[in-house]
Amino acid sequence: MAKQLDYHTIREIFTRFHDADPEPKGELEHVNxxxxxxxxxxxxxxxxxxxxxxxxxxxxxxxxxxxxxxxxxxxxxxxxxxxxxxxxxxxxxxxxxxxxxxxxxxxxxxxxxxxxxxxxxxxxxxxxxxxxxxGMPTQAVDTHIFRVGNRTGICPGKDVVAVERAIEDQIPADFQHHAHHWLILHGRYHCKARKPMCGTCIIRDLCEFEDKNL
Missing domain, CATH: 1.10.340.30 (Hypothetical protein; domain 2)
Known part of the structure; x- marks a missing residue:
């Protein structure tokens, strides 16, 4: 588990997430x-x-x-x-x-x-x-968020409830609405479990992951 990042670093991380994808969407299809x-x-x-x-x-x-x-x-x-x-x-x-x-x-x-x-x-x-x-600022912690939160230091925690609380406590209010989507998508497509794509990661310089690869 990485150490908890400070407020200013977390704000910069989510600013980058926002700039790359201002309106992230869940990928499950539904009609209502x-x-x-x-x-x-x-x-x-x-x-x-x-x-x-x-x-x-x-x-x-x-x-x-x-x-x-x-x-x-x-x-x-x-x-x-x-x-x-x-x-x-x-x-x-x-x-x-x-x-x-x-x-x-x-x-x-x-x-x-x-x-x-x-x-x-x-x-x-x-x-x-x-x-x-x-549109409530609720945080649905899945395996991707749990991994990213602990690996990067954005929202470390020993279990999913602890990570959920860390998201609510540590991530700036103006990023809360989309926070879990940014984290899920980052874990799904970049910060992968077995082969994280650190070389092309937009938060590589801010992340606490000790085993970064190129």
Missing amino acids: VYTLVVAVALSAQATDAGVNKATRALFKIADTPQKMLELGEEGLTEHIKTIGLFRQKAKNVIKLSRILVDDYGGEVPNSRAALQSLPGVGRKTANVVLNMWW
Whole structure:
């Protein structure tokens, strides 16, 4: 774990992230907040690309909780069987759709507690939905953010909750909204787990990573 970077260094890092990509976007395809919830729930232990491939046809016929219930667990399973843990995920999507219909009038709630009460929706999924759909400055820490946060010193922490807190505490307020997207994309395409691309990294001179390569 790298040491925590100071405020001015972190501000410079996120200024560079912003200048390179002012409006970073999540890569999961969705058509409304309900399909966003489903897509994020399906993405656990799966790639965004794999989820997108499976949901393009699915969301054309089941883009609301009621339509998903009408499709049924077997029908849903056929659409998502290329995704890891698809059987359990299908059960969860049907269960959460039933709860949304019965308890929320078919609408997706905009509170973390309510979202986390849904089957298959954890803190990370809730934070993604709150951030991407409602614009809240929530931080969804995945493996990319955990790695980048600890490797660079931007937001080090022993677990995902500690890294989430470090993001909230250390990253300037004006960068909070897009912070997790910048960190995810940086980890996915530059600060990779096995072969980080330090030679072309825009924050190489500011990063605390001891094993930088050229």
